[in-house]
Amino acid sequence: MAKSHSRRQFLQDSTAATAGVLLTAGAVRAQQEESHGPVHESHTDNVPPNAHEHVHEHSDGRYLPVEVPDVPKLTYEMDGGTKVFRLVCEPVKRSFVPSWTFDLWGYNGSVPGPTIEAVEGNRVRIHVTNKLPELTSMHWHGLELPISMDGVPGVCQDPILPGESYTYEFDLIQNGTFFYHSHMPMQELIGMVGFFIIHPRVPHDPPVDRDFGLVLQEWAVLPNNTVPNTLSMEFNWLTFNGKAGPDITPLLVQIDERVRIRFINMGMDHHPIHIHGNTWNVTGTEGGRIPPTAWVPGNTVLVGVAQARDVEFVAKYPGDWMLHCHLPHHMMNHMMSMVGPMAHGSGVPGGLSMTSGMGMLQQGNAFSEDFGPSLGRGMGFGSDQEQVVSNHLGNAHDSHQTRPEPVIEMSEMPDHGAMKHEAPQPSAKDATGQETAAHGDHQSTASINARAVPGYPQDMFMPDDQAYAKPENYGLRAGWSGSVEGMTTLVRVLTPEMFEKIRSMQKKERVPSEQTEPSTHKH
Numbered sequence: 001m002a003k004s005h006s007r008r009q010f011l012q013d014s015t016a017a018t019a020g021v022l023l024t025a026g027a028v029r030a031q032q033e034e035s036h037g038p039v040h041e042s043h044t045d046n047v048p049p050n051a052h053e054h055v056h057e058h059s060d061g062r063y064l065p066v067e068v069p070d071v072p073k074l075t076y077e078m079d080g081g082t083k084v085f086r087l088v089c090e091p092v093k094r095s096f097v098p099s100w101t102f103d104l105w106g107y108n109g110s111v112p113g114p115t116i117e118a119v120e121g122n123r124v125r126i127h128v129t130n131k132l133p134e135l136t137s138m139h140w141h142g143l144e145l146p147i148s149m150d151g152v153p154g155v156c157q158d159p160i161l162p163g164e165s166y167t168y169e170f171d172l173i174q175n176g177t178f179f180y181h182s183h184m185p186m187q188e189l190i191g192m193v194g195f196f197i198i199h200p201r202v203p204h205d206p207p208v209d210r211d212f213g214l215v216l217q218e219w220a221v222l223p224n225n226t227v228p229n230t231l232s233m234e235f236n237w238l239t240f241n242g243k244a245g246p247d248i249t250p251l252l253v254q255i256d257e258r259v260r261i262r263f264i265n266m267g268m269d270h271h272p273i274h275i276h277g278n279t280w281n282v283t284g285t286e287g288g289r290i291p292p293t294a295w296v297p298g299n300t301v302l303v304g305v306a307q308a309r310d311v312e313f314v315a316k317y318p319g320d321w322m323l324h325c326h327l328p329h330h331m332m333n334h335m336m337s338m339v340g341p342m343a344h345g346s347g348v349p350g351g352l353s354m355t356s357g358m359g360m361l362q363q364g365n366a367f368s369e370d371f372g373p374s375l376g377r378g379m380g381f382g383s384d385q386e387q388v389v390s391n392h393l394g395n396a397h398d399s400h401q402t403r404p405e406p407v408i409e410m411s412e413m414p415d416h417g418a419m420k421h422e423a424p425q426p427s428a429k430d431a432t433g434q435e436t437a438a439h440g441d442h443q444s445t446a447s448i449n450a451r452a453v454p455g456y457p458q459d460m461f462m463p464d465d466q467a468y469a470k471p472e473n474y475g476l477r478a479g480w481s482g483s484v485e486g487m488t489t490l491v492r493v494l495t496p497e498m499f500e501k502i503r504s505m506q507k508k509e510r511v512p513s514e515q516t517e518p519s520t521h522k523h
């Protein structure tokens with residue numbers, strides 16, 4: 001803490017005095033390392049984090065850029081005193097985790113859309129081009145602007161038809177965490193949202209050393225589909241920045257740095273975002289900065305739909321701290337709603353009906369006799385018909401002597417592999433040379449008579465560190481990936497030595513990693 005404070009004090013005295021603005025340690029380092037001015041985005045699906053860590057130099061001053069892992073920044077050109085941005089609405093393919101690629105809609109080849117950063121007092125012009133097969137429009141969520149710029153089709157403007165463009169232009173009179181999104185609700189749910197960060201003209205006190213952004217989204221993808229079902233009210237993929245754990249790039253900070261994390265939520269659920277081992281203050285909402293006297297300490301912040309929340313804390317404790325939505329189902333990947341035998345190792349008895357898998361209505365409308373009580377919120381396969389099944393894997397006579405024998409023996413089930421354990425090779429080494437956990441065979445981690453215990457199985461621990469080996473994950477404990485799924489990532493509080501080591505690994509890997517993930521989008 002003392003170190004951090006003195007460093008900030010030093011910067012305050014030496015740098016900020018001349019620049020007229022306070023620059024933090026990270027910004028100074030970035031300024032030294034990276035070239036100045038906007039760079040053109042590559043629109044790759046997996047942009048290395050911090051690839052855009054640089055300080056813009058314009059007449060409006062400098063700011064510490066927000067790091068939005070796995071999402072590119074939107075670049076701009078200057079036209080006189082106006083910042084000119086270009087957004088293209090278009091279909092996007094996005095992998096939440098390797099080998100699970102989905103058909104979404106987003107902006108400039110990215111879901112969520114690229115991050116807009118500007119400064120309070122800026123005038124911005126944003127050209128929005130529609131390359132979707134249907135009409136759209138853009139809403140600037142939380143911004144105070146002329147009604148003609150508010151982006152609601154019909155109410156304030158004509159819709160932007162396929163192939164057409166619309167130009168928005170307005171002054172930024174606020175600062176804080178905002179977002180942009182299509183004003184078509186179903187387009188919001190298929191991905192069309194992005195950060196709109198407005199930095200204050202005078203940095204907030206105390207300044208932060210690291211500033212991160214996470215976009216919260218959720219998806220319902222039926223079995224054997226790649227297109228999210230935007231009608232669903234149940235969700236089986238939960239993402240930060242268009243990635244699901246363990247594929248979300250962790251947030252890297254150094255011990256004693258002051259950290260801000262910004263969250264925005266565009267989905268159907270509210271997410272209680274929780275951090276382990278640290279206490280933060282909620283310092284901002286979608287309405288901007290909260291006065292320090294009204295900051296609320298905590299370790300869980302409820303980020304409601306359409307809300308933004310900023311939290312800040314000093315990273316005092318070294319370690320890899322979980323940061324996750326605490327809804328249990330939001331801590332898992334490709335969940336399928338089902339009643340009956342859960343499967344570990346043998347797969348799910350799928351294939352009865354694709355549409356029944358996530359509770360799509362099949363027997364009338366939402367208010368019909370069948371669905372009225374649940375308002376159409378079906379539970380999916382197996383919940384709407386009586387079946388003789390057991391919720392445990394073993395011999396039914398072991399614990400449920402009055403219950404009939406299950407009609408389906410696990411050994412007879414076809415292996416669909418949907419929930420199959422992906423077992424890493426014992427003693428395998430990942431790309432960073434670390435030993436990976438030898439796990440995978442679930443039977444080996446359960447007690448001998450596990451199948452006789454009603455309720456078994458419940459755990460979903462399926463580590464596969466090798467699949468997620470990258471510089472940002474260097475040094476994590478073997479088996480880490482087993483506990484980082486869904487809307488879950490890590491805040492890695494690192495020693496300066498470890499931090500610099502990972503930074504240098506990132507630089508070495510930047511070019512190869514872009515080559516191995518070819519972009520399908522060329523602009």
Ligand SMILES: [Cu+2]
Nearest residue numbers: 271325327330
């Ligand atoms: Cu959640």
